[in-house]
Amino acid sequence: MGSGLSYLLLMCNSTTSAPAPEPGLGDLPESVVGSILLYLNPQEICGLASLNRAFRYASLAEFVWESKLPNNYDLFISRVFDDKEFCSTLCKKDIYARLSTPTSIDGGTKKVWLDKGTGKACVLISSNGLAITGIDDRRYWSWISTNESRFCSVAYLQQIWWFEVDGEVEFPFPCGTYTLYFRLQLGRSGRRFGRRVCNSDDVHGWDIKPVKFQLSTSDGQKAISQCYLTDPGKWNLYPAGDFVVEDSKVPMKIKFSMTQIDCTHTKGGLCVDTVLICPK
Amino acid sequence: MSQTVVLEQNAVETQSITLKFDGCSSDANPSPIVNPENQSITIKFDDQASNHHTIPVSIPNVDSETEAAVNEFLRKHGSSDEESVRTDAMNDLWSFIERQEIGTVVVLVKFASDVKNFELLEIFCQRVADVIAKKTVEEVREIFNIANDFTPEEEQAIRDEHRWAFED
Numbered sequence: 001m002g003s004g005l006s007y008l009l010l011m012c013n014s015t016t017s018a019p020a021p022e023p024g025l026g027d028l029p030e031s032v033v034g035s036i037l038l039y040l041n042p043q044e045i046c047g048l049a050s051l052n053r054a055f056r057y058a059s060l061a062e063f064v065w066e067s068k069l070p071n072n073y074d075l076f077i078s079r080v081f082d083d084k085e086f087c088s089t090l091c092k093k094d095i096y097a098r099l100s101t102p103t104s105i106d107g108g109t110k111k112v113w114l115d116k117g118t119g120k121a122c123v124l125i126s127s128n129g130l131a132i133t134g135i136d137d138r139r140y141w142s143w144i145s146t147n148e149s150r151f152c153s154v155a156y157l158q159q160i161w162w163f164e165v166d167g168e169v170e171f172p173f174p175c176g177t178y179t180l181y182f183r184l185q186l187g188r189s190g191r192r193f194g195r196r197v198c199n200s201d202d203v204h205g206w207d208i209k210p211v212k213f214q215l216s217t218s219d220g221q222k223a224i225s226q227c228y229l230t231d232p233g234k235w236n237l238y239p240a241g242d243f244v245v246e247d248s249k250v251p252m253k254i255k256f257s258m259t260q261i262d263c264t265h266t267k268g269g270l271c272v273d274t275v276l277i278c279p280k
Numbered sequence: 281m282s283q284t285v286v287l288e289q290n291a292v293e294t295q296s297i298t299l300k301f302d303g304c305s306s307d308a309n310p311s312p313i314v315n316p317e318n319q320s321i322t323i324k325f326d327d328q329a330s331n332h333h334t335i336p337v338s339i340p341n342v343d344s345e346t347e348a349a350v351n352e353f354l355r356k357h358g359s360s361d362e363e364s365v366r367t368d369a370m371n372d373l374w375s376f377i378e379r380q381e382i383g384t385v386v387v388l389v390k391f392a393s394d395v396k397n398f399e400l401l402e403i404f405c406q407r408v409a410d411v412i413a414k415k416t417v418e419e420v421r422e423i424f425n426i427a428n429d430f431t432p433e434e435e436q437a438i439r440d441e442h443r444w445a446f447e448d
Contacts, residue, residue, distance in 0.1 A: 022341040023390045024383065025408070026426030032393045035401055039409035046442035050435045051417050052426055097444045116445060 033058035065092035070174030072248040120279035126151040159268030186232035198233035205267025213240035218253035
């Protein structure tokens, strides 16, 4: 029975002073609702903002969104935005909303954003922002425009002996564990008569030896792994390794590479889109 | 339960201090820690009253079993500074609360907020949050019998405002 109805019945039935009706969720003041919102994630808070007015006002509370922003969000802002761009008088909820929207940095070679659920950073590095051996040699590599990439173009390998893709990034990651992935596709996709098609004619050499992934951080963490590239015609995220950020006050520098440099065989038919770093 | 008080600068002139809080008084335990850098004195003293005789609280609108469980938590939690004892007390109360009707837990949230007991508030708020977390607004309204005090236009405007939270 709702508290409103029970209060009405008490008023009708009692002749002496009635005890206060049992408070229901809809009767809680916004300050108390805010205490509950602390235990929900940002999407849940936003979803419940239209529940009633108390939830609406509680969902705007500074202390609620302060708890969702990473500890080092001021470093995030100064790394990503020019001072003039970012309005520091925004409320914490609007700061969270802004930071969780992808923003281009480093001359458009990277996009960064806060993961909405966890408040940890995500960094997406375009193939334009990677050091690809032989990228300027059109015998080996070319650029393909495609809407299958968030950067609108990918690097396509026809064939090569020495395959090496390197990169690095320095960023104030909030504390946590992160995984670095390479987004790759065997085969070259396009559209014909409105349908997606994938040309795998150039795909070769990836089943002979595995590719090697390496990752290292400025605080001495290292990860090495290898795997065979498979599954032509589909974009896959190949994990290169994990790293842990314990001190969010110091930007973490990560160096990473993907190699297949066994020169007894050529390899080719590979699209290299991006490197993605996101919370594990 | 022990309390910590920090006195700064020239606040302390005599060697004995009588401090009152929560209606009880106790003489200061003579083990002050002096910090010459900021001229502060930190005194830890034991609240004798609550160490061994936690006064049971009365909670309106809940049954006696629930009231007893909360008081048992307060007694246990307040009886020791040891992390393991306090964690056990929290786990016991949590197990009890998980079995209770959610309307009761909402009453307890209000109570914990009124008496400003943050350990209780944490447990009760977490439980309510767990129940409403994965539910739609309509489902929460139905479970808790909450009236929608928005017009359809207001509700749509709020949903539009939060579209960013659900975009990829």
